[in-house]
Amino acid sequence: MNAPAADDSRMRTLVRSDDLDETREMISTAYSPYELRVLNKPQDFSAWYAEGGFPGVTLSALSYGTETLVAPEPLTTYLLICQVHRGRVRVESPGREEQFVDTGETYILDPHRRFKVFWGAGARMTTLRLSREAVDRAAGEALGHEEPVRARFALGGPVSAAAAESWSGVSAAVHREVMTGGVARTNPLIAAQLTRTAAATLMATHRLLPASEPVRHxxxxxxxxxxxxxxxxxxxxxxxxxxxxxxxxxxxxxxxxxxxxxxxxxxxxxxxxxxxxxxxxxxxxxxxxxxxxxxxxxxxxxxxxxxxxxxxxxxxxxxxxxxxxxxxx
Structure with a gap:
């Protein structure tokens, strides 16, 4: 089961623009400083960005109207699990990994690396943002360490069909909480539990790079x-x-x-x-x-x-x- 596609009527729209500079400034503030460049038909450029969430999780939705390059600075304090809902994107970590991501598929942006994301015309995706602290704690628990582990993720999606089903179920639950205004928005205990569940499921379903190691406190x-x-x-x-x-x-x-x-x-x-x-x-x-x-x-x-x-x-x-x-x- 795939997470439902975002509906801008149920999220707070922060950007709806055909101005490249305005879009770059607004989304750089929401994520991290990044390069935004139109690759084809600049006259067709448009952007939409909306977000919602609860304590511990931010869900964002975005799309571009034409072929576009997005190259953010390393995210450092959080990671993004991205799901393509329409179209196709190509993601690369320069000199290391490259992946084509089609409709319904996911990929992870590791917080410690630079990435380039090439959007096809009309592509649309949601991103689920988890703090690096929450993920590092989940990594430590999953790997049997008493302390957090600096989790480093490969670019690809879930490691198996069963893993994809498990991650999809948790991702869908997070989407529903955000999109329907669930109790996680106002109940800190539910929000914390859902955040921990998302981080733990991420660890169990995606490939952790062997470079991961205990965090220096x-x-x-x-x-x-x-x-x-x-x-x-x-x-x-x-x-x-x-x-x-x-x-x-x-x-x-x-x-x-x-x-x-x-x-x-x-x-x-x-x-x-x-x-x-x-x-x-x-x-x-x-x-x-x-x-x-x-x-x-x-x-x-x-x-x-x-x-x-x-x-x-x-x-x-x-x-x-x-x-x-x-x-x-």
Whole structure:
């Protein structure tokens, strides 16, 4: 059973426009900053976006009138389970995965990666948004860990026909709650239970990448300034960050931040940032197709390692072998 297609009369319409710039601004605010480009017949461009939800879940519906490219920044704090209700889209994670998604099929946008979504003319879909925190907790429980696990998902849909039926049933229940104004909107206990059920079912029905591993708890560090700096590192590890940037986020001077890190973490702020980036590079190497176009250099540069020799040395010290061996594995 497929989840019902969204009806704009039962959701709050935020965008109904034929203006490309207006659409880009509005949907960037709803999701994350993203590229929006018309690929064919710009005179036919139109967009519709609506959303609804309850605490823990946001359901969105959107469509474009002509062939369109959407390329969001990494979502970071949540993931999207997307279902095509009309038409076809092509989704790719540059250098890693590509999938054509037809009417009735689903795909997942992992929060840690960049994606490009090529919409066919008139395609329409709904997206179910779950917080990364809720999914990581479900991943930890599913994998037998006491702590949350940073869940990394493959692009594809459910792993089997039976899994697809299970996910479809839960997805339909979420859709009904949103579309009919169910009790989850006003009952926090029901909302929390339905959110946990959706996250747990997602774990049981979709493929988790082997790069998934226990989450480092920022909250375990006692010093609030250190927590703020680490939070920035976790959220923007793929972007240039200097000691001054981290100090601004921590609300300390660079020297005071250095001293706080040595006391509470046991290393310098930039050394801690390097460890986070090594972890992210390791995850990407594990997830990459050894026969695909991605290279060690591409992944190293993606995570800010401009010197490949140093990257290989740091990687070998942490993981016991060269990064090329992980890629080939």
């Amino acid at each position: 920022v909250g375990n560090v006692a010093h609030p300034a250190v927590r703020r700096a680490i939070q920035l590192m976790e959220e923007r590890s793929d972007q240039p960050l200097s000691l001054s940037d981290l100090a601004v986020a921590a609300r300390l001077s660079p020297r005071a931040l250095q001293e706080a890190f040595q006391r509470y973490v046991g290393r310098t702020p930039l050394a801690h940032l390097r460890e986070i980036r090594l972890e992210r590079a390791h995850q990407d190497l594990l997830a990459a197709d050894s026969d695909g176009p991605v290279t060690v250099a591409e992944i190293a540069f993606r995570w800010g390692f401009s010197n490949l020799g140093r990257f290989a040395d740091w990687y070998r010290r942490r993981y016991g072998h060269a990064p090329s061996l992980t890629l080939r594995g």
